[in-house]
Amino acid sequence: MKTERGTSTAETEKEKKAPGAAETAGKRPQLGTAEVSEEKSQTGAAEVSEEKSQTGAAATDKKRMANLELLRCVAMMMVVVLHYLGKGNLLTDLTEESIRGPQLAAWLLESFCIVAVNVYMFLSGYFLSRSSFRPGRLIQLWLQIWVYSVAFGLAGALSGVMAETEFDIHYILTLLFPVSMEHYWFMTAYVFLYLLLPLAGTAAEKLTKRQLQVTVSFLLFAFCILKSILPVRLETDKQGYDCIWYLCVFLAAAYVRRFGLPVLKKGRSWLLLYAGCCLGIFAGTMGLRQVYLHTGSLKRIIKLFLEYNHILPFLGAVGLFGAFSRIRIGERTARFINRIAPCTLGVYLLHENIGLRYTWQSWLGAERVAAGMAESNVWSGTAGLLLGTAGAVAAVFICGILVETGRQKVFCVLHKGLLGIPPYRRLAEKVRAVDGAFRRQ
Numbered sequence: 001m002k003t004e005r006g007t008s009t010a011e012t013e014k015e016k017k018a019p020g021a022a023e024t025a026g027k028r029p030q031l032g033t034a035e036v037s038e039e040k041s042q043t044g045a046a047e048v049s050e051e052k053s054q055t056g057a058a059a060t061d062k063k064r065m066a067n068l069e070l071l072r073c074v075a076m077m078m079v080v081v082l083h084y085l086g087k088g089n090l091l092t093d094l095t096e097e098s099i100r101g102p103q104l105a106a107w108l109l110e111s112f113c114i115v116a117v118n119v120y121m122f123l124s125g126y127f128l129s130r131s132s133f134r135p136g137r138l139i140q141l142w143l144q145i146w147v148y149s150v151a152f153g154l155a156g157a158l159s160g161v162m163a164e165t166e167f168d169i170h171y172i173l174t175l176l177f178p179v180s181m182e183h184y185w186f187m188t189a190y191v192f193l194y195l196l197l198p199l200a201g202t203a204a205e206k207l208t209k210r211q212l213q214v215t216v217s218f219l220l221f222a223f224c225i226l227k228s229i230l231p232v233r234l235e236t237d238k239q240g241y242d243c244i245w246y247l248c249v250f251l252a253a254a255y256v257r258r259f260g261l262p263v264l265k266k267g268r269s270w271l272l273l274y275a276g277c278c279l280g281i282f283a284g285t286m287g288l289r290q291v292y293l294h295t296g297s298l299k300r301i302i303k304l305f306l307e308y309n310h311i312l313p314f315l316g317a318v319g320l321f322g323a324f325s326r327i328r329i330g331e332r333t334a335r336f337i338n339r340i341a342p343c344t345l346g347v348y349l350l351h352e353n354i355g356l357r358y359t360w361q362s363w364l365g366a367e368r369v370a371a372g373m374a375e376s377n378v379w380s381g382t383a384g385l386l387l388g389t390a391g392a393v394a395a396v397f398i399c400g401i402l403v404e405t406g407r408q409k410v411f412c413v414l415h416k417g418l419l420g421i422p423p424y425r426r427l428a429e430k431v432r433a434v435d436g437a438f439r440r441q
Contacts, residue, residue, distance in 0.1 A: 066334030069341035071324040072123060073397075076344040078116035080351060080393045085110055087358055088366030088392075090373065090385065094289045094302050102373035102381030104286075109389070111282035114306050115274070117186065118317030121246050124190070125253025126321075129204045133197040133438040136431045141194075142179065145187050147407065148349035149178035156355020163358040174354060183354055185241050192243040193250060198438060200247060204254035205440075212255050219248045220314075228311040233300050240308025249314070261322065270322030277316030281305045284312070346404020351396050364392035 085091050085106055092103040099107075153175040156162040165171060174181040182188045193200070207215065223245060227237045238245065264270050284305035291298050305312055329337065351360055369388035373381045418424040 066329040066337045067324050067327040068123060068126075068321075069337050070327070070329065071119065071321065072341050072344055073337065074324075075116045075119040075123075076347050077393050077397055078113035078119075079348060080396045081113045081389055082110065082116065083351065083357075084361055084364070084366065084389055084392045084396075088361035088370070090366060090370055090389075094285070095292060095299065097293060100373065100381070101378035102376070102385050105382040106373070106385055107285065108282050109385070110306065111285065112275075112278040114281060114308075115278070115313050115316040115320055117240070117308055118249060118313055119320055120186075121249035122253045122317050122321050124193070124246075125204075125250035126257050128194070128197060128250065129201055129254030129257055131197070131201065132435075132440045133194070133201065134435045135438070136435045138191070138194060139431065141191070143411075144345070144407070145178050145184065145349065148346070148353060149183050150175050152350060152353040153183075153355040156353065156359070161359050162355045163362075165354055165358070171354070184349065184352060186348070189241070189243045189246045193246045196243075196247070200250060201254075202440075204251055204258075209259050212251070212258070216248075216251050216255055219251065223248050224309050224311055224314055227307075227309060228304075231298060231301065237309070240313075245309045248309075249317075252318075256318075256321075261318075264322060267323050267326030270319045270326065273319030274316050274323060275319075277312045277319060281310075281312045281316070340401055343401045343404035343408070346407065347397055347400025350400045350403055360396065361392070364388075364395055366392070 090106050091110060092099050092106070094107075153171075157167045157171070174183045178184060179188050179191050204212065223236070227234055264273065282305075285303060288298055288302045288304060292302050304310060307313070350356070365388050369384055372384040372388075375381075376384065419428065
């Protein structure tokens, strides 16, 4: 699950990481307990929503799970790490004969953060599988993506800061049709999965334990395990950058929500699973590198262990989810986490916008860090890498949260103002009526 589809340089116009969801505060969720929950903008865009009771009376607020909201924030920070390392040219080409200590440290950091996208997918499945499809939510999400796409895409192009991208018809189409043109590949996959929610969500809820076990097992075998054990590149293997892999993770998470995973009982065991998988990713990658250096073969799959749909990044994400699900968070801290967590999608949409995608790394010192890694000794080079990456992640995360907070406030004011216009009000009422038609009983 490599950020650049197996490359550390900017090869494609697609960003390589992305976002999830969560609920109720301060309480530790039990894996598999089916608390009733409304979707919380599963890509990290979650707005605080309520699940209305079907009795026709007052609605009941469902507090958000602060521990899983914290996981969503941590996963977004991991996403930024991946983009800083990959698009900041801090990951040395694995085909080179010599790699210095700090450069190995960068690949180790990459291995520990590569689970981020699967974490978001897993969070989405965990909550979406119990939620109702809402066309109104889909419209809100599309508008959010479109505003970021156009606003920051044009800003990057017109200001001259855009790098490694041509301002042409394709660029303009990418801004105007961000989902169809895969401006943000993760959002394209998420939107298509959400469109399938009336089918996939209902199936995940209605299937028996045995039926869901068999379904998930076959999907994981076909799109995860098989590619993980064969030393070839399969034609159907999209390395996890598609809706099919998202569906696999979605159903696996839905199974965990309904039936749990009793294999590991303690949070420490889940954390060890995560750490072990990440170390396995690093060791496997370095092992394939040695095979290539000695034989010249397997170059096409040299980053196999870093692909999203490899078994180790998948299990690592499950381990991290399990560890966070056991965390208890105090009420005051939970309120703070739940306040910023719904804004994390803005972090992704901002820094992975095509107008800024290959530029912000240099603003935040990636070139200086790379020079230090190449010239300094092991310890100072590694320290510079860690400090530089931490500073960049903090800056991007804070900026993204602030921008998204502002966008939400503007959208709220606009919506309230437009409700005074009869055609808009009637349209909003029709959308709510359609939402109600999909509400699960």
